[in-house]
Amino acid sequence: MILKNCSWIVTQNQKREILRNKDVLIDDEIIEIGPNLKGEEAIDCSGKALLPGLINAHTHLAMTLLRGYADDMLLQDWLQNKIWPLEAKLNEDYVYCGALLGAVELIKSGATCFNDMYFFGNGVKRAAEEVGIRAIFSQGVLDFPTAEFKNSKEAFKIFKKLIKQKSELFQPAIGTHSPYTCSEETLLKAKEIAGEHNALLHIHASETRKEVYDFLKQKGKRPIEYLNSINFLGEEVLIAHAGWATKGEVAILGKTKTSVAHCPTSNMKLAVGAVAPLPEMFENNVNVVLGSDSAASNNSLDLFREMRLASLLQKAHRWDATLLPAQKALDMATIDAARALHMQDKIGSIEVGKKADLILLDFKKPHLTPAHNIVSNLVYSASGSDVDTAIVNGEILMQNRRITTLNEREVLEKAEKAARELVGP
Numbered sequence: 001m002i003l004k005n006c007s008w009i010v011t012q013n014q015k016r017e018i019l020r021n022k023d024v025l026i027d028d029e030i031i032e033i034g035p036n037l038k039g040e041e042a043i044d045c046s047g048k049a050l051l052p053g054l055i056n057a058h059t060h061l062a063m064t065l066l067r068g069y070a071d072d073m074l075l076q077d078w079l080q081n082k083i084w085p086l087e088a089k090l091n092e093d094y095v096y097c098g099a100l101l102g103a104v105e106l107i108k109s110g111a112t113c114f115n116d117m118y119f120f121g122n123g124v125k126r127a128a129e130e131v132g133i134r135a136i137f138s139q140g141v142l143d144f145p146t147a148e149f150k151n152s153k154e155a156f157k158i159f160k161k162l163i164k165q166k167s168e169l170f171q172p173a174i175g176t177h178s179p180y181t182c183s184e185e186t187l188l189k190a191k192e193i194a195g196e197h198n199a200l201l202h203i204h205a206s207e208t209r210k211e212v213y214d215f216l217k218q219k220g221k222r223p224i225e226y227l228n229s230i231n232f233l234g235e236e237v238l239i240a241h242a243g244w245a246t247k248g249e250v251a252i253l254g255k256t257k258t259s260v261a262h263c264p265t266s267n268m269k270l271a272v273g274a275v276a277p278l279p280e281m282f283e284n285n286v287n288v289v290l291g292s293d294s295a296a297s298n299n300s301l302d303l304f305r306e307m308r309l310a311s312l313l314q315k316a317h318r319w320d321a322t323l324l325p326a327q328k329a330l331d332m333a334t335i336d337a338a339r340a341l342h343m344q345d346k347i348g349s350i351e352v353g354k355k356a357d358l359i360l361l362d363f364k365k366p367h368l369t370p371a372h373n374i375v376s377n378l379v380y381s382a383s384g385s386d387v388d389t390a391i392v393n394g395e396i397l398m399q400n401r402r403i404t405t406l407n408e409r410e411v412l413e414k415a416e417k418a419a420r421e422l423v424g425p
Contacts, residue, residue, distance in 0.1 A: 001025075001026055001027075001039055001040065001041045001042070001043065001394070002023055002024070002025055002026075002037050002038070002039035002041065002042040002043070003023060003024040003025075003026065003042075003043050003045050003050060003358070003360070004023050004037075004042045004043060004044055004045055004046075005021055005022075005023065005044065005045055005046045006019075006021070006022055006023070006024060006045040006046075006048060006049070006050040006360075007020065007021060007045065007046055007047055007048055007049065007363065008020060008048075008049040008050065008363070008371070008374050009022055009024065009033070009049075009050045009350055010049060010050065010051045010052075010330075010350070010374060010375065010378070011052075011349060011350045011351065012051075012052050012330070012331070012334045012335045012348060012349035012350065013349050013350070013351050016327060018374055018375075019033065021035075022034060022035055023035060023036065023037040024037075024050065024350070024358075025037045025038075025039055026356035026358070026391070026394050027356070027394050028355065028356060028393045028394035028395075029352075029353060029354065029355055029356055029394070030350060030351060030352050030353065030354050030355075030356055031352065032352060033350070033352060043360075043389065043399075045360055047362065047363055047364045048360045048361060048362055048363060048388060048389075049360070049361045049363055049374060049378070050350065050358060050359075050360055051110075051334070051350075051358070051359050051360075051361065051378070052334045052335070052347065052348055052349050052350050052357060052358060052359075053110065053111065053112025053113060053134075053347070053357040053358055053359050053390065053391075053392065054110045054111040054112065054113075054303045054304075054333045054334060054337075054359070055111065055112070055113045055114070055115075055289070055303075055333060055334060055337035055338060055341065055347065055348065056106060056111045056113070056114040056115065056290070056291055056292055056301065056303055056337075057114075057115045057238065057261040057289040057290060057291045057337045057340055057341065058115060058117070058202075058238075058240045058261035058263055058291025058292070058293055059102065059114050059115065059116045059117070059291060059292055059293070059294065059301065060116065060117060060118050060293065060294035060296075061098065061099045061102035061103065061106075061114065061116045061118065061124060061127075061294075061301075062090075062094065062095040062096075062097075062098030062099045062102065062118055062120075062123065062124065063098060063102075063118075063294035063295055063296040063297075064098045064099075064101045064102040064105065064294075064295040064301075064415065065094065065097065065098040065101070065415060065418055065419040065422055065423075066083065066086065066294070066295070066296035066419070066422075066423075067295040067296060067299055068299060069082065069086075069296065069423060070082035070083065070296065071269075071299070074271075075208060075210075075270045075271070075272070076210070078270070078297075083296065086422055086423065087119075087146070087147060088146070088147055089147065089422060090119060090120065090146075090147040090148070090422075091120065091147065092120040092122055092123040093123065093418070094120075094123075094418050094421075094422055095118065095119065095120040095123030095124060096120075096122075096123035096124075096126050096127050097127075097414045097415050097417075097418035097419075098415065098418065098419075099116075099123055099124045099126075099127035099128070100126075100127035100130060100131065100411050100414065100415065101411055101412070101414075101415035102114075102127075102295065102301060103127050103128055103130075103131040103133045103135075104131060104403060104406075104408060104411050105295075105301045106133060106301050107131060107133055107390045107397050107398050107403065108384065108385075108387065108390075108398060108401070108403070109300075109301060109302040109303065109304065109383075109384025109385070109387060110302075110303060110304060110359045110361070110384050110387040110390065111133075111301070111303050112133060112134055112347075112357040112358070112359065112390055112391070112392045112397075113133065113134035113135070113136070113337075113341075113343075113347060113357065113392075114133065114134075114135055114136070115136040115138065115173070115200070115202065115238070115261075115291070115341055116135065116136065116137050116138060117138040117140055117175035117177075117202050117240075118137075118138075118140055118175075119139075119140045119146055119147065119148040120147075120148055121137045121139050121158065121159075121162045121172065122162070124137045125137065125162075125165060125170050128169065128170060129169070129170065130405065130406055131397065131403075131405055131406065132169070132392050132393075132395055132397045132405045133169070133392055133397065134169050134347070134357060134392055134393070135169060135170050135171070136171045136172075136173050136200060136341055137162065137170065137171070137172055137173065138172075138173040138174060138175030138200065138202035139155060139158055139159040139162060139172060139173070139174055139175055140155065140175045140177060141155040141156065141159075141174060141175060141176045141177060141182060141186065141190055142155070142177045142181045142182060143181060143182055143183055143186055144181060152182065152183075152186040152189070152190075156174075156189065156190070156193055159172060159174055159193065159199075160193075163197050163199065168393065169392070169393060171199075171200075172197075172199060173194070173199045173200035173201070173202055174190045174193060174194045174199055174200070174201050174202065175202040175203070176190045176201065176202075176203045177203070177204060178203060178204040178205060178211075178223075179203070179205060179215060179219075179223045179226055179227060180211060180214070180215055180218075180223075184230050187227070187230060187232050188230060188231075188232070191231075191232055191234075194236060195236070199236075200236060200237075200238060200341060200342065201232075201234075201236050201237045201238070202237075202238050202240070203227075203237065203238075203239055203240070204239070204240045204241055205223040205224055205227065205239045205240070205241065205242060206222065206223045206224055206239075206241060206242045206243060206244040206245050206249070207240070207241035207242075207243060207244070207267070207272055208243075208244065208270075208272045208273065209244060209272070209273045209274065211223070211244075212244045222244075222246065222249060224239070224242065224245055224249035224252060224253065225248070225249060225252065228249075228252045228256065233252065233253070233256040233258045234256055234257065234258060235256075235257040235258070235342075236342070237256075237258045237259070238258075238259045238260070238261055238289075238340050238341070239253070239258060239259070239260050239261065240260075240261045240263065240291060240293070241260075241261070241262075241263060241267065241272070241276070242260045242262075242276060242281075243267055243272055243274040243275065243276040244272075244273075244274045245276075245277060245281075247277075247280055250277060250280045250281055250284050250286060251284055253281065253284065253286045254281075254284030254285050254286050255284075257287075258286070259286070259287040259288070259289060259339070259340035260276070260281060260286055260287070260288045260289070261288075261289050261290065261291040261340070262276050262278065262288050262289065262290055262291070262310060262332070263290070263291045263292065263293040263298070263306070264276075264290075264306060264309045264310045264313050265292065265293070265298045265300070265305060265306060265309055266292070266293030266294070266297040266298045268309075268313070269297060269298065269299075270297055275313060275314070275317045276288075278310075278314055278323075278324060279314065279318065279323055279324075282328075287336055287339055287340055288332060288336065289332050289333070289336050289337040289340045290303060290306045290307065290310060290329075290332045290333045290337065291306070292306055302383060302384035303333050303384070304378070304379075304382050304383050304384050304386075305383065305384070306333070307326075307329040307330060307332070307333050307378075307379045308329070308379055308380055310324060310329055310332065311323075311324040311325070311326065311328075311329045311379060311380075326373070326375045326376045326378070326379035326380060327375050329379045330375055330378060330379055334348045334349065335348040335349050336348075355393055355394075356391055356392075356393060356394040357391065357392050357393065358389075358390075358391045359387050359389065359390050359391070360387070360388045360389040360390075361378070361382060361386045361387055361388060362386055362388040363377075363386075365386065367381050367382075368381055368382060368386065387401075388400060388401060
């Protein structure tokens with residue numbers, strides 16, 4: 001297939017080249033980039049910008065069923081009185097319906113890959129395969145009973161079953177929930193099992209002030225300090241949030257090559273009380289990427305919103321308009337995210353030999369005109385609704401804003417029904 005006459009190709013390659021009026025020949029991979037290419041099928045891309053598909057590095061996808069259910073609440077009240085009671089009622093079908101809705105939302109807002117942490121991974125797998133999106137599913141692990149398992153040992157058994165279903169588009173990972181819900185024994189077992197299967201380790205840490213100081217009182221160390229002291233951190237680890245990381249902890253993250261998923265909208269909405277110290281993280285060569293968190297704590301899965309907000313939040317908080325420029329924000333949602341997920345050789349940029357995970361944005365719109373700086377327009381002006389076409393592994397999943405792999409109306413109806421059943425009258 002030929003993507004013909006792309007007005008802009010935002011390559012995100014090492015030189016961050018932006019090509020004008022070129023064609024891209026694809027199969028499941030990117031075969032050739034250049035002028036006047038020939039192929040069996042062509043899509044006219046004039047007036048459009050071609051980008052690598054965005055990568056949402058931290059989601060709880062099935063929580064789309066709880067969108068808008070518990071807003072404007074304090075975090076502990078939100079969790080204990082609203083979220084956890086409903087999660088106790090989860091089953092694979094509920095997770096499937098919520099993940100299906102979330103996967104459609106991701107595709108329609110430009111994300112072609114997501115890294116999830118939740119329960120009932122078979123439900124997420126079914127949903128991702130129906131939509132055709134690339135998925136990393138981090139099997140939730142806690143020492144406490146959930147709707148899916150009684151303890152961490154059972155959770156590890158579930159992961160070992162999931163890993164046997166690994167495919168080109170579906171990769172299981174281990175999602176130890178946090179240092180305060182998993183014992184040292186559980187955390188170290190997770191690291192051991194992840195190493196055996198070359199799997200990603202995904203964990204929440206240092207999200208809120210209360211979490212940090214409660215943990216400090218209990219363990220005598222802050223969460224990231226503690227994780228380092230037990231040799232949990234490393235290149236295979238992705239920490240969600242880390243908003244309360246100290247300078248010393250940031251240095252630890254850099255030395256251990258641990259990545260961080262920054263979720264600005266969720267952090268602001270839940271009033272976690274800190275702005276992640278991204279300038280210090282960048283100074284210490286910490287690989288920082290972007291996540292939406294759940295639709296229950298964000299209400300949207302649109303990474304264009306996250307890019308814009310991440311940049312503006314740092315500028316406003318530090319009184320410095322030069323911080324987190326548009327190019328860096330785009331890096332966080334593409335090539336840096338691919339690196340955090342150990343997929344930089346496959347996705348995250350438009351280069352020959354990489355997977356054809358691509359999106360097209362329609363730039364024939366008032367809010368995207370003129371295009372003096374295409375990257376600035378993408379980060380500060382665009383939204384997920386500007387995405388016209390989405391391709392994963394060479395397959396068209398959306399064209400002209402229409403999902404091609406399934407009936408979108410049926411997905412919405414399934415999700416609405418499941419949400420009503422879960423929440424009750």
